[in-house]
Amino acid sequence: MDIGTITLLMVAAISLLMFLGVPLAFVTGSVAMAAAWLHFGSNALPLIASRTYSLLNEYVLVAVPLFVLMAAVLERSGVAKDLFRALHIFAGRLRGGLGIQTLIVAILLAAMSGIIGGEIVLLGLIALPQMLARGYDRKLAMGIVCAGGSLGTMIPPSIVLIVYGLTANVAIGDLFMATIVPGLLLGGTYVAYTLIRCHLDPSAGPPAPAEDRDMPLAEKLLLLRGLVLPVLVMLSVLGSIYSGIASVTEAAGMGVAGALVSALVRGELKLPLILAALRQTMGTCGMLLWLTFGANALIGVYNLMGGTRYMHGLLTGLPFEPLVVVILMMGVLVLLGLFMDWIGICLLTMPIFVPAIVAMGYDPVWFGILFCMNMQISYLSPPFGPACFYLKGVAPKDIELSEIFAAMWPFIGLQFLGLTLVLLFPGIALWLPSIVN
Numbered sequence: 001m002d003i004g005t006i007t008l009l010m011v012a013a014i015s016l017l018m019f020l021g022v023p024l025a026f027v028t029g030s031v032a033m034a035a036a037w038l039h040f041g042s043n044a045l046p047l048i049a050s051r052t053y054s055l056l057n058e059y060v061l062v063a064v065p066l067f068v069l070m071a072a073v074l075e076r077s078g079v080a081k082d083l084f085r086a087l088h089i090f091a092g093r094l095r096g097g098l099g100i101q102t103l104i105v106a107i108l109l110a111a112m113s114g115i116i117g118g119e120i121v122l123l124g125l126i127a128l129p130q131m132l133a134r135g136y137d138r139k140l141a142m143g144i145v146c147a148g149g150s151l152g153t154m155i156p157p158s159i160v161l162i163v164y165g166l167t168a169n170v171a172i173g174d175l176f177m178a179t180i181v182p183g184l185l186l187g188g189t190y191v192a193y194t195l196i197r198c199h200l201d202p203s204a205g206p207p208a209p210a211e212d213r214d215m216p217l218a219e220k221l222l223l224l225r226g227l228v229l230p231v232l233v234m235l236s237v238l239g240s241i242y243s244g245i246a247s248v249t250e251a252a253g254m255g256v257a258g259a260l261v262s263a264l265v266r267g268e269l270k271l272p273l274i275l276a277a278l279r280q281t282m283g284t285c286g287m288l289l290w291l292t293f294g295a296n297a298l299i300g301v302y303n304l305m306g307g308t309r310y311m312h313g314l315l316t317g318l319p320f321e322p323l324v325v326v327i328l329m330m331g332v333l334v335l336l337g338l339f340m341d342w343i344g345i346c347l348l349t350m351p352i353f354v355p356a357i358v359a360m361g362y363d364p365v366w367f368g369i370l371f372c373m374n375m376q377i378s379y380l381s382p383p384f385g386p387a388c389f390y391l392k393g394v395a396p397k398d399i400e401l402s403e404i405f406a407a408m409w410p411f412i413g414l415q416f417l418g419l420t421l422v423l424l425f426p427g428i429a430l431w432l433p434s435i436v437n
Contacts, residue, residue, distance in 0.1 A: 003305060006035070007307060007311075013034075014031055017031070018339070024344045025290035025291045025295075026294065028297065028344070029294035029297055029298070032048060032300070032302075033048065035298075035301050035302070040304070044301075048297045051300040052293050052296060055296050058166055060162065060166060060172060062252070063157075063162055063172075063249040063251075063252040064159060064162060066253055067162075068159070068284050068285060069256050070237075070252065070255040070256045071112070073259035073262075074112055074230075074259045074262065074263075075122060076263075076268070076276060077259070077263035077268040077273065078268060079229055079233075082230075095198040095202055095206065095207055096194045096199075096204070097207060098130060098134060098136070099136065100191050100194055100195065102123060102127040102131070102144050103148045105127070105148075106119060106123060106149055106151055107155060107183075108230055109149075109152075109230075110152040110158075111157075111234045112230055112237070112255075119151075120146060120149030121390055121391075121393070123148060124145055124393075124394040125394050127141075127144075128141055128142065128394075132396070135203065136205050136206070137203070137204040138403070138407070139403070139406065139407035140194070142391060142408075143410060143411045144190070146379075146380055146390075146391055146407075146408060147415075148187075150376050150387050151187055153373075153375050154179050154186060154376060155180075155183045155187075156179060156180070157176065157237055157248070157255070158179065161176060163288075163292075163343055163346055164350060165368070167346055168350050168367075168368060170354075170368055172248045173241055173242075173247075175365055176238075176248075177242065177433045177436055178369050178429045180432055181432055182369050182373065182418065185418060186376075189414045190411065193411075193414055233255060233259060236254045236257075242436070291344055308351060311352045311356070315329075315352075315356040316359050316360060323423075325356070326423065329349075330370065332349070337374065337381060338378070338381055338383065338384055341384075342378060342379075345378075346371065353367070362426075363426065365430065365433060366422075373418055373419045377416065380408040381412060387408075389401070
């Protein structure tokens with residue numbers, strides 16, 4: 001059987017199993033084992049175990065549970081609440097000021113953890129009720145929380161970037177540097193949209209109440225203490241990476257230490273907090289690892305069949321300009337993002353897309369940033385849109401899921417704008433790594 005027919009059959013099998021509701025990890029794993037058995041015989045099955053073992057030997061993979069643990073400790077220790085309180089009183093008379101400061105908090109939280117679900121839940125519990133209580137437009141408030149929380153895909157230390165770096169064999173430090181400008185650019189577009197929207201419609205984002213605006217400066221400065229611990233944690237992680245003091249994995253360990261010290265300083269470092277953080281870490285990493293095992297096995301078997309070479313030749317042989325091929329890849333990722341989680345998309349497509357990108361003369365670091373921006377779109381896009389489901393879980397009961405999805409469209413448009421800018425002007429992503437290197 002030729003590889004083109006095999007490819008169609010594998011895609012059909014994956015689609016059918018996903019339609020039947022089989023979890024993606026077991027879909028990819030079972031298709032990999034069936035394909036290996038039918039194509040190579042039973043002697044090929046140990047190769048799947050060998051490939052999985054080789055993946056687990058990747059030292060940088062240790063950074064994933066460490067960053068998840070760091071985020072879990074910070075989430076439960078109350079650091080985020082102090083951070084939000086320290087910033088929101090400076091809104092003053094600015095229309096939409098509370099929304100803008102929610103976005104700033106989201107960026108800082110992303111720089112501390114890189115875990116999207118936890119950020120959206122935190123912002124949904126802390127910021128959304130305050131914006132609604134102060135008369136903010138409901139859709140604007142929900143969009144700010146979901147779009148701001150999804151910045152965790154872009155702001156280092158992003159788990160998405162770590163997995164992409166492992167999959168595409170790209171230096172994670174370079175990815176972290178490359179994503180800073182696009183991430184801040186995207187956050188800046190959210191801020192600009194909020195300012196413009198509230199300027200055109202003052203009722204959409206009223207200014208802060210008088211008691212906050214008239215608070216003495218000394219009290220405001222005193223509240224800035226809430227910024228100290230989050231900023232120190234952020235600097236301990238990112239500063240150690242960019243200065244060359246520590247690798248990504250070592251920096252993740254420093255982040256966990258910083259989170260534990262922060263919890264200790266606040267008097268929150270107790271056994272229930274530690275146990276809850278460990279349970280969350282195990283649950284999150286267990287899901288990620290099973291998805292990784294299944295997709296890694298499928299790509300390994302498909303590669304042995306010659307599938308990667310087939311897809312590489314197919315992509316590079318298209319009768320289009322290379323940029324058009326990249327745009328087609330982005331379209332495929334957008335389509336997959338409507339129905340699949342980012343890690344499945346990354347592990348299934350990047351081993352095929354990245355070699356084609358390199359063959360066309362593009363930088364895989366730049367493509368990694370495009371991938372992350374694309375996955376941020378998937379976090380808001382129906383019907384999968386995990387950010388919307390995260391928010392629904394903590395939003396007031398009168399907010400329907402359909403209303404949350406409807407609130408995402410302006411921010412999805414801004415995400416497509418950011419993706420287009422980085423696609424057409426690669427220097428936005430590659431400028432900072434070129435300066436540092």
